[in-house]
Amino acid sequence: MNAEIISIGDELLIGQVINTNQAFIAEKLNSIGISVGRMTTVGDDESDILQSFAEALATHDLVLVTGGLGPTHDDITRTAVCKFFGTDLVVNEEALERVKGFFEKRGLLPKKINEDQALVPRSCTVIQNHHGTAPGFLFERHGHHLMAMPGVPFEMKAMMEGFVLPFFAHKASGLVIQHRTLKTTGIGESFLAEQIGDVSTLFGPDDGVTLAFLPGPTGTRLRITVRAKSAEDARKKSQLVEQRLRSKVGKYVYGIDEEELEQVVGKLLQERRLTLSVAESCTGGLIADRITNVSGSSNYFERSYVTYSNESKIADLGIPSALILHHGAVSGEVAEAMAACARMKSNTDIGLSTTGIAGPMGGSKEKSVGLVWIGYSDRGGTLALRFNFGDDRRRTKERAAQAALELLRRKLLKIEL
């Protein structure tokens, strides 16, 4: 069973609103084995809406429509579905009671345009809206379905969970689709692809498995998609592919699905009862910000010295001014000293540091924009690694923070750097 999602609304076409409904609906449909073949967005224009309905129903088993069911003049989905399915509007008593109750609860009287929300197409199945006044409409034609829902995200979500998913899960073919995403960092997309090699060694052409590379600024996600007869089958196939991937590039995999690197290292620090302090120059507080996004981080995170100026490196961390003078603030020597001093001054188990040239100014022939040194220090020793993260200031900060947290993860797990 396949589906198309149609979003209706001028606010989408002028870019005023980012469409989050489509991703939500797509994910939910996938979870019940319905794959989405296309997503379309059209404006509040009747002929565009009718054309999109015709195209979608011709090629998809299920068409989910959101938006344009509200009470104002620019909401025309209701009249459009009537035209499309050759029907007219009648009052739905249950919907009318709901509209009245909705306003009564708020101490208000409904206006005519609100009561008109209870007008529904004669030939459809009406799906009541438990969070607003616009009901949903389900049509069937030649075994294909079109379902119109409100565009307000929480009203749509409630209708998806309460009606659409259970109803169509039952109808869907039976194939289960599962996704699992391995998040990698510290290796470029093409190098990752090379180390993974021919994907046909991971799964056969008829296994119902696909692997997608999703590169981002701080790492590449590897998404395994599995189609199988049962959830158990899908899980087993997915596990096997994950195992094979991990045997090739496991060292770069820091997390699964939505897991963030700061959560992963937070958990490791907590388990090992280790404490951390940070000394940040070019990342300017971003590492501390990420670490403290994790609830409970006060258990292992002590402090960060955002020592942007040389004076603060000297005064707050105790870096010898001669070291900065001799090697420059952006150097492996200073990165090491920052990590070691942060650790000792705060009396923590681990110190982490960054110093670099975020740009766009401040580069030189020897030290180009994007050069970053990352330092690490624990009782066993101190080291610094050299990187270049390119010429975009924010990007460099993000990549440097990611690389610092990844260095910490590898040290905690004793993975080679």
Next chain:
Amino acid sequence: MNAEIISIGDELLIGQVINTNQAFIAEKLNSIGISVGRMTTVGDDESDILQSFAEALATHDLVLVTGGLGPTHDDITRTAVCKFFGTDLVVNEEALERVKGFFEKRGLLPKKINEDQALVPRSCTVIQNHHGTAPGFLFERHGHHLMAMPGVPFEMKAMMEGFVLPFFAHKASGLVIQHRTLKTTGIGESFLAEQIGDVSTLFGPDDGVTLAFLPGPTGTRLRITVRAKSAEDARKKSQLVEQRLRSKVGKYVYGIDEEELEQVVGKLLQERRLTLSVAESCTGGLIADRITNVSGSSNYFERSYVTYSNESKIADLGIPSALILHHGAVSGEVAEAMAACARMKSNTDIGLSTTGIAGPMGGSKEKSVGLVWIGYSDRGGTLALRFNFGDDRRRTKERAAQAALELLRRKLLKIEL
């Protein structure tokens, strides 16, 4: 001139990624007078891609395509455009040099699949990618254009700004559409609406002007949209509406369009030759991170003490332990002391501080989750303001950082708090 936006990628159809590219592109096209008639999302499937190209080009003057230009096996847009326009791939020397340079700068050698990124359709105009390795392709057929761009947002955005917008702005005709957004903070959307009052006092029904309220977690944007015969006309209308808005809610307006609060305060500090240091507890480095996102911030930003633990507040800032014991770390007294100590220890003109309960744990009956004190200190005195930013951890950090920067802005401009 009208346009269709086509996004390509399985990750969109399974709902893994929310499509932010479409809204970005739509808004930018609108700004140069090109209206978007439809947005379509298809997967990494050649026949779906070809069909979407055919439908889009048949009904729109301009088709903007994003995604599927990367180096891995699931990136098939390049071969699809070749098939569609009946051409083949040739090496583009400039793109090849860029690929090599891109890797060289990072101390790496490009692989075959990276070098293949320099293979471009023979019959198109190649648009170089200044932020990645995949160039863009511009095709023309019967006066209609198709432009394929990378799907990585910052690469796409650079190509939009650098090439697509200037090129097609020139081609577009008819009415000029201008947007201008006043960014406000420190006041809720409904209070803002109340202070603005009836919008018909701002512009008449036939003025071609609309005003949109766009609420966000750290403030509400007021977007003025003007349609006019000339850019000059549009500018005048927009100015008039802006003046009227500012006379009502000017004190809350910190910036225009994409301007960030950290840029605004950075400029003010620079102009006044003032220096700043920060002491952060609950914001965990976010204020410093935002300040250092601005190029040149080292001219006025000295350092931040991310003093997450009480020990660090005492040791690094010199807060008397009795003060913390007596009032608690989350108190106006400690916020004031943090701001004053940060200023004095770092020898800057201004000190700014935050201390609060980001949650979800750590709240009590007297001090609930979301409570944040923000401190400010300069030679003229020290003060602290009390806020509650709700029960979402990240949200509280963001709102606290925003409120701290806004406090700084108002003090610098001598606006009442």
